[in-house]
Amino acid sequence: MGRAACETCASANSAAWQMKEQGPRMASGGGGFSQVVHLHSTQKVPKEGKECPGSPAHSSCGHGDGPRVSSCYSCLVCLLTCGLYFCNPHSQNISSKLTHDTVEHVRYRILEHFHTSTEDYSVIFTAGSTAALKLVAEAFPWVSPGPESNGSRFCYLTDSHTSVVGMRKVTTAMNVTSIAVRPEDVCAAETRGTAASDPDCQLLHLFCYPAQSNFSGTRYPLSWIGEVKAGRMCPVSVPGKWFVLLDAASYVSTSPLDLSVHQADFVPLSFYKIFGFPTGLGALLVNNRVAPLLRKTYFGGGTAAAYLAGEDFYIPRQSVAERFEDGTISFLDVIALKHGFDALERLTGGMENIKQHTFTLAQYTYTALCALRYPNGAPAVRIYSDSEFSSPEVQGPVINFNVLDHSGNIIGYSQVDKMASLYNIHVRTGCFCNTGACQRHLGISDEMVRKHLEAGHVCGDDVDLIDGHPTGSVRISFGYMSTLEDAQAFLRFIIAMQLHQCDGQPLPQTTPGEVGAPSESEAQDAVPATMDRCSSSPRKDAPTDSGVSNDLPTTVAAVGLCPPLPMATRTQQTPSEKAAGVLDGGLGPRVITNLYLYPIKSCAAFEVTKWPIGSQGLLYDRSWMVVNHNGVCLSQKQEPRLCLIQPFIDLQQKIMVIKAKGMEPIAVPLEENGERTQICQSKVCADRVNTYNCGEKISSWLSRFFGHPCQLLKQSSNFQRSAKKRVKDQSAGSTATLSLVNEAQYLLINRPSVLELQQQLNASDANGKEELFPMKELISRFRANIITSGTSPFEEETWDEISVGSLRFQVLGPCHRCQMICINQQTGQRNQNVFQKLSESRARKVNFGVYLMHTSLDFSSPAFLSVGSQVLPVLKENTEHHELPASTKHQDVIS
Helix, strand or coil, X not given: CCCCCCCCCCCHHHHHHHHHCCCCEEECCCCHHHHHXXXXXXXXXXXXXXXXXXXXXXXXXXXXXXXXXXXXXXXXXXXHHHHHHCCCCCCCCHHHHHHHHHHHHHHXXXXXXXXXXXXXXXXXXXXXHHHXXXXXXXXXXXCCCECCECCCEEEEECCCCHHHHCHHHHHHHCCCEEEEECHHHHHHHHHHCCCCCCCCCCCEEEEXXXXXXXXXCEECCCHHHHHXXXXXXXCCCCCCEEEEEEECCCHHHCCCCCCCCCCCCEEEEEHHHHHXXXXXXXXXXXXXXXXXXXXXXXXXXXXXXXXXXXXXXXXXXXXXXXXXXXXXXXXXXXXXXXXXXXXXXXXXXXXXXXXXXXXXXXXXXXXXXHHCECCCCCECEEECCCCCCCCCCCECCEEEEEEECCCCCXXXXXXXXXXXXXXXXXXXXXXXXXXXXXXXXXXXXXXXXXHHHHCCCCCCCCCCEECCEECCEEEEECCCCCCHHHHHHHHHHHHHHHCECCCCCCCXXXXXXXXXXXXXXXXXXXXXXXXXXXXXXXXXXXXXXXXXXXXCCHHHHCCXXXXXXXXXXXXXXXXXXXXXXXXXXXXXXXXXXXEEECCECCCCCEEECEEEEECCEECCCCCEEEEECCCCECCCCCCHHHHHCEEEEECCCCEEXXXXXXXXXXXXXXXXXXXXXXXXXXXXXXXXXXXXXXXXXXXXXXXXXXXXXXXXXXXXXCCCEECCCCCCCCCCCCCCEECCCCCCCEXXXXXXXXXXXXXXXXXXXXXXXXXXXXXXXXXXXXXXXEEECECCCCHHHHXXXXXXXXEEEEEEEEEECCHHHHECCCCCCXXXXXXXXXXXXXXXXXXXXXXXXXXXXXXXXXXXXXXXXECEEEECCCCCECCCCCCCXXXXXXX
């Protein structure tokens, strides 16, 4: 997903250009300018030859009296110009002094944004909010336990980001006790007004909590800061003095923070979450009354007032910022911040407006989601929240949920993510680096977390359900660029995915000013709304009163909800289908009906009737791949036109001929020239592979076809990529090897399975129209190597292994499908019907086809797979082959 954000120079025109260039809607996380990657449209990088929106004609930096240059983030020339104009601030020349003074001005601008000044706070630039938290953990004046005291305490809310919880590894090394406290326990302490038993004790403790939960959007009281610091409330009843770290990274993306009122001791920030750029730049705001207590162990360039190389003599610089900013800061990124703040103010009128706007959109969406129910009364979603979106003081513009079926079962977040992509919506899924909140809301015990890990689930993967229990959820969030249309597009997606309307009509369109739709002028008013009570997370402290009115929004009330389509029943073949046998996928013998290989990964199939077997699968299957200018492997997910490139292999001439419409055919040798080949390393499915470049000629051919730089790489013939799954009956010390495939050496699909899906797709819809999917076209979408006939749909999923002649293959399991099956392999056009129908009929698993691996392979004589060969399966429940009729003989031809 490309985007150009011209906010270094940040004129209103550049931001308007961002909003004009429409891309996919996003619904991930964060806020501010980063909402360009949320529910609002992303902007596209200008094509070659198009005027950069950050060009001097568009906007200018106006840095001092120097050259008026633009700093479009996508424009390397602009960045290089600014890089020449501003120099390392650790010097005394004119450009360095200008850099230093500009950076200091940005510090003032940051503090002004948070309603404070240099008299109260210092700004330490860091590599993001995580680095700011690590700095506090390492520099806080911890007191280790001793004979006279129990030492300091590090206390944090269980609803905290991983980067906060990770601070305990630093404190543990110092023998300091870490304590996790639940939100309800802190709230109880607030009510009781619990205080330390000995306020005169000089032990120093640190309490960390988020202003806004990055999991659910819950906003915790900023009043806790003053209560804890004053000793009127203690998260843990121990004597000593408490300091407060307010994790504001999520909160300040859409809300104002007044540090003149809520004077936290430490405030970590991420500018990416406010502006969307720059990444890798954050800050730690340190209360000046605390700064002298911080301890520094390491010192880097620019932090020393004086030191000796030969002995332990070091004097730090006086200001806290200079002491803790090791090395040269990212001064060009820092300078960009000033323009980001200015543009934010011009475009929105300030953070209070953003707060009201984003909350109104979130409240509207929350209300609509709660109203979505099946005819049996079951809710369509389960929302994880500690509020009912009654006020922006208690709830941020974040909605965390799981989608339910009509029986109340959770549909895995990975499935929802895939479906959302079909509607051009990108969501954030998982536990969002907040295991504590995830456990609390989803009812996941500590023991379950350990069992999930043993089952192979780790943070960030797509294992969404284990034993029917969710491992994570789905999150959407709103930023200042989000619109009502974005919210409605998301709601239409949920309805289309899960609910089927009786009248077949889409979600009614509303415009600002209509009943139930928030208008621009009503940004500070709550949306009139009510709901059937949401299915809530398993928590004990759920509120009981909605606190909202009884008028249902028009956009929700007008939606007629019908039950989901029932799971497809196994269709009975007609006599004509039975007679068709192998050709039509009817009740014939189990034989191979088609063989395909895909020489270039994600490109068109090459159909054969007989083909040699190699150690990695069909010979030359997925041996080549197309990569972009960064060396990243391309697939049809990013570049659907890959399917229009047709490779043909001539084994006798030892060449691969590549064709595409409008292009002259081009030939590529099947094997590398060992003397001239230069090996390079690439990645495929997270695996490192050795490849070589197939030359400038084919690179130019591909670049002309796609309109951007591309190269063709081939896996080196002497490189062995080991399969992650072990094949049974394999000799000790040996493993199966893979080409550039994703999972396994072969993919098999069964014609009766395709036929059942075809009949479901070709059924009349609510409007009486028919969308025809020819059998051959439908088969091509699944990009299998082996197509078989069979006796019943999806029987292949019951097989443990198969034999074809002397060849034996182990069935490794089902193929979990992605959005590529939505692409017509003849045209490159997308259609989500195939994925959606497969999801409905297969209990939301979207499995189709099975993976195969060699169990044994004898290379003493050539081995081939042929169309017409009999397939002998072994069921998982027993070890004996089925008795099968003799297969129809086919002539073997090498295509």
